[in-house]
Amino acid sequence: MEQAPRATQTESTEVLYDVADHIAVITLNAPERMNTISGPMLNDLTRLLIRANEDRDVRCVILTGNGRAFCAGLDLRKERSGDGLSSASSPTSLDLRNTPPTVLQSMDKPTICAVNGGAAGYGMDTALGCDIRIMAESAKLAAAFVKRGVVPESGGTWFLPRMIGWAKASELIFTGRTLSAREALEWGLANEVVPDAALMGRAREVAREIAANAPLAVQAAKRMMRMGLNETFPDHVHHVYLQLLPLFKTHDMQEGIKAFMEKREAKFEGR
Structure with missing residues (x-):
């Protein structure tokens, strides 16, 4: 724990x-x-x-x-x-x-x-x-x-x-x-x-x-919101995709999926 x-x-x-x-x-x-x-x-x-x-x-x-x-x-x-x-x-x-x-x-x-x-x-x-x-x-x-x-x-x-x-x-x-x-x-x-x-x-x-949420994902979402204030939609979608790729490799994403499948609260570590 x-x-x-x-x-x-x-x-x-x-x-x-x-x-x-x-x-x-x-x-x-x-x-x-x-x-x-x-x-x-x-x-x-x-x-x-x-x-x-x-x-x-x-x-x-x-x-x-x-x-x-x-x-x-x-x-x-x-x-x-x-x-x-x-x-x-x-x-x-x-x-x-x-x-x-x-x-x-x-x-x-x-x-x-x-x-x-x-x-x-x-x-x-x-x-x-x-x-x-x-x-x-x-x-x-x-x-x-x-x-x-x-x-x-x-x-x-x-x-x-x-x-x-x-x-x-x-x-x-x-x-x-x-x-x-x-x-x-x-x-x-x-x-x-x-x-x-x-x-x-x-x-x-x-x-x-x-x-309680995955901190890397929360921070990436905020970063994308901030960038989106001054971007076209196609540019923004591209940048979101580039943010998403490294998140796929994080421990927290795997934990989030595992917790969902096991019907329990996820315990995120920020990595």
């Missing part, structure tokens, strides 16, 4: 990291400032997302926040003191390899955002960058960019038209409107809404369901 991996924790204080049962939980941990993003926090989040993606033990990632907000955007106080987002890049360039939205978009591991409270600006874009969003009843998505004189700087202008269509994306971005959790569900920006106290339990339940 496969042993569950031992839980591990990081030494970071502004972003917490632990792994148990093939699930990595990354927690924004600056509740006193509503988890607004500073330069150091940005770097920690990037580093830990990459760590989770590279850890063979991890099969699903949950991103959440401590306190009453998921992430209230950029820490404007840090920006004024020179320790904000702008400190992570030069004035004329941004290292796209090391920003959470870009890292999230390139991750093969499935990601779940457990939106525990307000997700505004940068926080909203970060939530949208995850594959699945489960929102607490009290949570909100605030597209307040134009109200601050900026554009969605972290992927919102790319995500929203693809998620909800041009017209609804225009309405949300141009008005800078705030959506309640229920409105986010109606707009198609949340997978489900649960009572606040049930949020992490439900997120872990979905993560366990994902982690």
